[in-house]
Amino acid sequence: MRNANKMTLLGAMLMTAVSAQAFNVKGTIVDKTTKEPLIGATIQIEGTTTGAITDIDGRFELSNLKGNNCTLVIQYVSYQSQRITINAGQKEELVIALAPDTQTMEEVTITARKNLENERTLQLERQRSSVAIENLGAKEMSVKGISNVEEGVKKITGVSIASAGQIIVRGLGDRYSTTTLNGLPIASPNPDNKLIPLNLFPTSTVKNITVSKVYEANAFADYSGAHIDIGTKEQTGEDFFSISFNTGGKFNTLGREMYRMDHDGTLFKTPSLNSQLREMSLTDFEDYARKNTLFNTSFDVSKKNA
Known part of the structure; x- marks a missing residue:
C-alpha cells in the first residue's frame, strides 16, 4: 500500500x-x-x-x-x-x-468645385490656359472698391472705356468686340452698339470677368478686339445680407482756401420745394418768391479753409 x-x-x-x-x-x-x-x-x-x-x-x-x-x-x-x-x-x-479579405464597396462619387472668385485660383487658370487671357475675380473687385463690371474691365491691361461707355481694346472700337454671359451670347439693348452696357452688372452678382484678346475654339469668331465673358455667382439657396459704405478724398485740398455756398440740408438729406407751391398759378408763385425763401437758403458765398 x-x-x-x-x-x-x-x-x-x-x-x-x-x-x-x-x-x-x-x-x-x-x-x-x-x-x-x-x-x-x-x-x-x-x-x-x-x-x-x-x-x-x-x-x-x-x-x-x-x-x-x-x-x-x-x-x-x-x-x-x-x-x-x-x-x-x-x-x-x-x-x-x-486569405485576402475581399469586400465590395458601394459606388462613391466625389464632387469638387474650383473657387473662381479667388485671385490665386484665377492666376492658375491664366497659367494653364492655352490662349492669352486676363481675368478678375470677385474678391479682387471687392478689395479695389469696384461696383460694376465696367469699372472692373478698366482695370484689365489693354482695355479702356470711352466717354460714351464704349469699350476700346488696343485701339479697336465697340464693333470689334463681343460679350457673353456665362459663355452664352447676349444681345445689346442699343441698336447702334454691339456690346451691352457693362455697368448694368453689379459686382455683387459677378463671380469673375475673363477677357480674351485672341480667337478661341469655344467662342464665336465674330470679334477681333476682345471677347469679354461675365461669370455670375451660383445660387447656394442660403439667405445672406451684406452692406458696405465707401468714402474718399484728396489730401492736396487740406489747408487750402475754399468757397462754399449757403445751403439747407446735409450729405444724406437735400431740400425740396413745398408741394403747395406747385399748385399755385405763375403770378401767385412769382409774388410768393419775392417775399419768401423757397429753399431755406440765401445762396450767400463764404470763404473758409478745408
Whole structure:
C-alpha cells in the first residue's frame, strides 16, 4: 500500500514538472493565393499581451510559453484573421496561410468645385490656359472698391472705356468686340452698339470677368478686339445680407482756401420745394418768391479753409 502511494505521488510530480516546462512556437505567415510571405503580420496569444511580428521573410517565433497549449490570433491588414490552438508537444514549424479579405464597396462619387472668385485660383487658370487671357475675380473687385463690371474691365491691361461707355481694346472700337454671359451670347439693348452696357452688372452678382484678346475654339469668331465673358455667382439657396459704405478724398485740398455756398440740408438729406407751391398759378408763385425763401437758403458765398 505504501509503495502504491509512493508511485502515485511520483507520477503526480512528474506530470507537474512536464506541465510546467516552457515551450516555443515558430512559423511562417504567407498569402494563401500567391504563397508570398507577409511582412508585419501580428501573432498574439489570445487573452494576453504576448505576441510577435513577422520579419522580412514572414517568419515569427514565440519563446517561453507556459501551459499545455495556447491559442494564437493571427492578423494582417486586408486579410482574414485566424485562430489556431497549439499544443506544448508540437515540434514542427507552422505554415499559416491567410486569405485576402475581399469586400465590395458601394459606388462613391466625389464632387469638387474650383473657387473662381479667388485671385490665386484665377492666376492658375491664366497659367494653364492655352490662349492669352486676363481675368478678375470677385474678391479682387471687392478689395479695389469696384461696383460694376465696367469699372472692373478698366482695370484689365489693354482695355479702356470711352466717354460714351464704349469699350476700346488696343485701339479697336465697340464693333470689334463681343460679350457673353456665362459663355452664352447676349444681345445689346442699343441698336447702334454691339456690346451691352457693362455697368448694368453689379459686382455683387459677378463671380469673375475673363477677357480674351485672341480667337478661341469655344467662342464665336465674330470679334477681333476682345471677347469679354461675365461669370455670375451660383445660387447656394442660403439667405445672406451684406452692406458696405465707401468714402474718399484728396489730401492736396487740406489747408487750402475754399468757397462754399449757403445751403439747407446735409450729405444724406437735400431740400425740396413745398408741394403747395406747385399748385399755385405763375403770378401767385412769382409774388410768393419775392417775399419768401423757397429753399431755406440765401445762396450767400463764404470763404473758409478745408
